[in-house]
Amino acid sequence: QQQVKQSPQSLIVQKGGISIINCAYENTAFDYFPWYQQFPGKGPALLIAIRPDVSEKKEGRFTISFNKSAKQFSLHIMDSQPGDSATYFCAASEGAGANNLFFGTGTRLTVIP
Amino acid sequence: DTAVSQTPKYLVTQMGNDKSIKCEQNLGHDTMYWYKQDSKKFLKIMFSYNNKELIINETVPNRFSPKSPDKAHLNLHINSLELGDSAVYFCASSLGLHSGNTIYFGEGSWLTVV
Numbered sequence: 001q002q003q004v005k006q007s008p009q010s011l012i013v014q015k016g017g018i019s020i021i022n023c024a025y026e027n028t029a030f031d032y033f034p035w036y037q038q039f040p041g042k043g044p045a046l047l048i049a050i051r052p053d054v055s056e057k058k059e060g061r062f063t064i065s066f067n068k069s070a071k072q073f074s075l076h077i078m079d080s081q082p083g084d085s086a087t088y089f090c091a092a093s094e095g096a097g098a099n100n101l102f103f104g105t106g107t108r109l110t111v112i113p
Numbered sequence: 114d115t116a117v118s119q120t121p122k123y124l125v126t127q128m129g130n131d132k133s134i135k136c137e138q139n140l141g142h143d144t145m146y147w148y149k150q151d152s153k154k155f156l157k158i159m160f161s162y163n164n165k166e167l168i169i170n171e172t173v174p175n176r177f178s179p180k181s182p183d184k185a186h187l188n189l190h191i192n193s194l195e196l197g198d199s200a201v202y203f204c205a206s207s208l209g210l211h212s213g214n215t216i217y218f219g220e221g222s223w224l225t226v227v
Binding site for chain 2: 046049
């Protein structure tokens with residue numbers, strides 16, 4: 001079964017707007033929640049990550065919001081740019097011993113000029 | 114310098130053939146992985162190796178056999194290819210096994226079985 005649920009499947013945002021992608025999980029043992037960005041023809045690359053001991057992490061225009069009680073986390077892209085157009089994956093992993101990342105199903109973001 | 118490099122990038126082959134994908138990382142990492150991305154872009158781990166030892170072997174047919182000659186290399190050999198094996202295969206690496214170690218992906222190998 002899908003360990004991490006992601007929505008929406010696709011998103012179209014105007015340049016300068018805010019892009020929001022949501023994820024939810026069930027496994028309370030997950031302790032690391034990264035977001036990966038994938039451009040066409042390339043491999044996924046780490047964008048930003050959060051641990052469950054904080055509720056928010058910001059890096060430039062990218063912010064992760066984390067709600068431990070609801071088991072949800074989201075990526076906010078402020079002032080979205082055409083260069084942000086890519087597929088975004090949330091993911092989660094647990095503890096030591098495997099570093100097994102469970103990925104969401106991906107969100108294809110298109111930022112129109 | 115490419116951190117995680119895999120070859121070939123594109124591979125078109127007939128059903129029943131055997132093929133290999135090679136992967137090398139120059140990051141000095143201890144852990145390497147193979148992920149599969151299907152036509153719907155869903156990414157799923159297949160194998161992980163730590164210092165040449167198999168750690169994770171997800172539910173993958175026996176036709177898939179990883180080999181790690183040293184900790185910088187993790188190759189994937191696929192026997193008796195089937196149409197359903199068509200996908201993008203990503204090699205990846207991380208410093209170690211602990212959750213939170215950033216996983217670095219290669220650019221992918223596009224496998225098409227006809």
